[in-house]
Amino acid sequence: MANRHLSRSIAMQTLYEWDFNDRDNSKIDEILKRNIREFGPGLEDDEFILDLIKGILENREKIDAIIIKTAPEWPLEQINLVDRNILRLGIYELLFGKRDEVPPKVAINEAIELAKGFGGETSGKFVNGVLGTIYRAIGEPGKEEGGPRKRKGKDVND
Numbered sequence: 140m141a142n143r144h145l146s147r148s149i150a151m152q153t154l155y156e157w158d159f160n161d162r163d164n165s166k167i168d169e170i171l172k173r174n175i176r177e178f179g180p181g182l183e184d185d186e187f188i189l190d191l192i193k194g195i196l197e198n199r200e201k202i203d204a205i206i207i208k209t210a211p212e213w214p215l216e217q218i219n220l221v222d223r224n225i226l227r228l229g230i231y232e233l234l235f236g237k238r239d240e241v242p243p244k245v246a247i248n249e250a251i252e253l254a255k256g257f258g259g260e261t262s263g264k265f266v267n268g269v270l271g272t273i274y275r276a277i278g279e280p281g282k283e284e285g286g287p288r289k290r291k292g293k294d295v296n297d
Contacts, residue, residue: 143187144249147228149174150191151253154224167192195231202230209269209276221258222265225250229270234277242281243274 153171160166171192175185195202206226207215215223229250232241241249247270254262274280 142183144252145179145182146185146188147191147249147253148256149178149182150188150195151221151224151228151257152178153188153192154195154227155220158220158224164196167196191228191231194235195227198231198235199227202227202234205230205234205273206269209272210265219259219262222254222262225253225258225262225266226269228253229266230273233270233273238280243277243279244281247271247274 149171153167153174156170156174157163157167160170171188175182175188179185179188203215206218206223210218218226229246232246232249233243236246247267250270251263251267254266258266
């Protein structure tokens with residue numbers, strides 16, 4: 140498992156526990172340190188995890204508002220804890236993260252993989268739908284320039 144993927148997994152697990160325990164910010168450092176020891180022994184760099192957690196918590200209200208707007212048929216509190224925190228992670232990387240380090244499609248794909256690994260049977264599709272909607276709404280940054288891509292003579296968008 141690549142270090143960044145492992146770091147995202149630890150960040151998601153930390154956010155899950157934080158969310159489960161009434162979002163007590165005073166315990167986030169303790170939860171994170173324990174999760175790094177348990178799930179990432181020997182992890183070379185925990186700065187990426189720290190940046191993710193800090194960024195998500197600082198932007199949580201904005202991120203949650205985006206989830207509410209993008210998935211209106213799912214009240215935020217009714218989205219299961221795993222999916223909700225994977226969405227927070229994906230949206231943070233998609234909208235607030237460093238695009239030069241994590242391109243939008245990578246952020247989306249990583250969130251989908253976390254959903255498939257940690258979520259329920261439909262989590263991957265749900266996360267893909269929400270993040271895909273956001274990606275299209277922000278103008279599909281990083282999409283190839285020069286018109287639609289072709290595959291066997293047909294537009295991919297057809």
